[in-house]
Amino acid sequence: MGVSLKDVAGLAGVSIKTVSNVVNNYQHVTPAMRARVQAAIDELGYVPNLTARHLRKGRTGILALAVPELGNPYFAELAGAVIDAAAEHDYTVLLDHTRGEREQEILVSQGFRGRVIDGLILSPIELEAEDLRSRSHDSPLVLLGEREYDLPYDHIAIDNVAASRRAVRHLIGLGRTRIAYLGARTDRINFPAQLRLRGWREELTAAGLPAPDTLVAPTSGWDRGDGAQAMAWLLDSGQRPDAVFAYNDLVAVGAMRVLAERGLRVPWDVAVVGFDDIAEGRFGAVTLTTVSPDKQSIARLAVESVIGGLQGPEKGAGTSPDRRSEQPAGTPAGRELIAEFRLVERESTLGRR
Amino acid sequence: MGVSLKDVAGLAGVSIKTVSNVVNNYQHVTPAMRARVQAAIDELGYVPNLTARHLRKGRTGILALAVPELGNPYFAELAGAVIDAAAEHDYTVLLDHTRGEREQEILVSQGFRGRVIDGLILSPIELEAEDLRSRSHDSPLVLLGEREYDLPYDHIAIDNVAASRRAVRHLIGLGRTRIAYLGARTDRINFPAQLRLRGWREELTAAGLPAPDTLVAPTSGWDRGDGAQAMAWLLDSGQRPDAVFAYNDLVAVGAMRVLAERGLRVPWDVAVVGFDDIAEGRFGAVTLTTVSPDKQSIARLAVESVIGGLQGPEKGAGTSPDRRSEQPAGTPAGRELIAEFRLVERESTLGRR
DNA sequence: ATGAAAGCGCTAACAA
DNA sequence: TTGTTAGCGCTTTCAT
Numbered sequence A, B: 001m002g003v004s005l006k007d008v009a010g011l012a013g014v015s016i017k018t019v020s021n022v023v024n025n026y027q028h029v030t031p032a033m034r035a036r037v038q039a040a041i042d043e044l045g046y047v048p049n050l051t052a053r054h055l056r057k058g059r060t061g062i063l064a065l066a067v068p069e070l071g072n073p074y075f076a077e078l079a080g081a082v083i084d085a086a087a088e089h090d091y092t093v094l095l096d097h098t099r100g101e102r103e104q105e106i107l108v109s110q111g112f113r114g115r116v117i118d119g120l121i122l123s124p125i126e127l128e129a130e131d132l133r134s135r136s137h138d139s140p141l142v143l144l145g146e147r148e149y150d151l152p153y154d155h156i157a158i159d160n161v162a163a164s165r166r167a168v169r170h171l172i173g174l175g176r177t178r179i180a181y182l183g184a185r186t187d188r189i190n191f192p193a194q195l196r197l198r199g200w201r202e203e204l205t206a207a208g209l210p211a212p213d214t215l216v217a218p219t220s221g222w223d224r225g226d227g228a229q230a231m232a233w234l235l236d237s238g239q240r241p242d243a244v245f246a247y248n249d250l251v252a253v254g255a256m257r258v259l260a261e262r263g264l265r266v267p268w269d270v271a272v273v274g275f276d277d278i279a280e281g282r283f284g285a286v287t288l289t290t291v292s293p294d295k296q297s298i299a300r301l302a303v304e305s306v307i308g309g310l311q312g313p314e315k316g317a318g319t320s321p322d323r324r325s326e327q328p329a330g331t332p333a334g335r336e337l338i339a340e341f342r343l344v345e346r347e348s349t350l351g352r353r
Numbered sequence C: 001a002t003g004a005a006a007g008c009g010c011t012a013a014c015a016a
Numbered sequence D: 001t002t003g004t005t006a007g008c009g010c011t012t013t014c015a016t
Helices: A005-012 A016-023 A031-044 A050-057 A073-088 A102-109 A129-133 A160-173 A191-206 A224-236 A249-261 A295-311 A321-325 B005-012 B016-023 B031-044 B050-057 B073-088 B102-109 B129-133 B160-173 B191-206 B224-236 B249-261 B295-311 B321-325
Strands: A062-067 A092-097 A119-122 A141-144 A154-157 A179-182 A243-246 A271-275 A289-293 A336-338 A341-344 B062-067 B092-097 B119-122 B141-144 B154-157 B179-182 B243-246 B271-275 B289-293 B336-338 B341-344
Touching: A005 A016, A005 A031, A016 A031, A050 B050, A062 A073, A062 A102, A062 A295, A073 A092, A073 A249, A073 A295, A073 B073, A073 B092, A092 B073, A092 B092, A102 A119, A102 A129, A119 A295, A141 A295, A154 A295, A160 A179, A160 A191, A160 A243, A160 A271, A160 A289, A160 A341, A179 A191, A179 A224, A179 A249, A224 A249, A243 A249, A249 A271, B005 B016, B005 B031, B016 B031, B062 B073, B062 B102, B062 B295, B073 B092, B073 B249, B073 B295, B102 B119, B102 B129, B119 B295, B141 B295, B154 B295, B160 B179, B160 B191, B160 B243, B160 B271, B160 B289, B160 B341, B179 B191, B179 B224, B179 B249, B224 B249, B243 B249, B249 B271
Parallel strands: A062 A092, A062 A119, A119 A141, A141 A154, A154 A336, A179 A243, A243 A271, A271 A289, B062 B092, B062 B119, B119 B141, B141 B154, B154 B336, B179 B243, B243 B271, B271 B289
Antiparallel strands: A289 A341, B289 B341
């Protein structure tokens, strides 16, 4: 197999500890000794076996990130940001995708990788509170997305309701009055989707405008195709919205495609606002106005939260079964870490009619 | 810390080995014993410490995938495919991005993760042959992309020249004669970019059409913005191509944006073909004709290649320094594994003029 | 069918 | 400043 400390020690004629000292550049090593050992290291091409180090130290320097789907640019971009943020703290990232399936999310949240990862950042779609409550694994977990449950895990989110209201307010400011919401998935739970719908409704109501269910288009997912379907469904059902607020940019892109097919011009006939600010929205035939969550900050907060949990107290909680019924003593309740967002105005809502 | 085999053994009143047998569901365990041990496992919430298992077994079940940029949908989609392919073989994937920087690529290829990963799949941009030649690390490496060097590593690719010729032939079949190539990055090495340029030139020449350098637009990268810039540059330089073959879909998208701004209609005035078949191309105002590499197959071939290398011979090669000068004896020369591609025709090349 | 003990490669006490 | 030793949690002979 590989070259070990012992091999190096043998060649250099020193003890294993001395080699270890050099490898970890411990202070008190004479330059002469350091040089001698280094020579042996170079000659043998020694590389420290991190697995062994991990076992010994009880930590691996690996974080896991589980997102629904890497094909969704928002998550791909977010994953990139997380990898960067983790690298800044000398952590590397193991990536998983859950397809937004509850089954997968539970599996991941149970930490099925048994101690290979120091912490987990999970972006749940269908996960329920109870799924986490029975969680026995003690490695730090942080959730991406609005605080849905009262559990002892931090979660990172932007204020979805406020962001949606901001988007809708922008449309109202443009003089639009028949503003549709695209992406109300009905068959399954998705908290952000509901919150964005709520924001839509609240802002319309606040402005004294109607918020009829007929202007709410359900989708079965949140991809471009779903957006196209929803838009087509809405138009086919006889609605003629003068603006569309979409669950996310992908849905918006799909909707714009259908609008173009139907001869409706964006932004003149229908203004469109998306959510996520993916790169794609900056380059279409009509660039997309969108709610832009601060992905760097989300990533940074998430990474710092898991790492914080690593060094924090109560690492051993949840180990013994009878602990489970106790009030989690020193465990701080999950914090809500809020990242910023801003509305990026582009062509899809450019100017008044 | 965590619950160990010993703890379970203690509670169940059996030896550590027996618990291990149950955990690994070894054949010869009496049902009664199995039940008893399982009870103890459940009670303590025991989860095997994989790090320890890894140390003992000498392998971790983790593969690394290094791509230039996750923000590029092609790589994001490919990464998703690799994760799936790896999962089928019970491997998980550690993700890295190199930003296409040589420095980063070298770092990754040296396997700086010392034995935490069993193998590496690297999609290089700037990496040079020499960078790999000095590679001492012995974990299996497979390269994504055309065979550039004569090194003992497998590489997975599609036939870039053939694919480009196919794309250009399609444009010629449409009656186009002034076909531009967008994405000839000049300042740095990028093999695929050069091969695609070559394919463009070969096919034009074969058809008896001119392939003037004036129809070749350089870019500094391969993102949407680069495509837009290149297209603008080409038009500003007085060229009026009737078709564009772009290095990839992102460049094509950027180009289409500029064409629209200039009042040129796709496909009537200018037909456009991209490369990669990213989801984005299926939903723009004008859907994009593109060369579609079989990503699933690429992923599968890559994963099988690294895993194959894991079980193959010569695992210990490169360990002793004087081996380095030897002809790598049993080491098979790197194979060239070719994945399929197909041309997907969409609106951007729909019909003749 | 189950147990005892060695050891994967490393770090961290403790000694010298 | 350097060496010795125990042990992280697991698998794996070898016994029984």
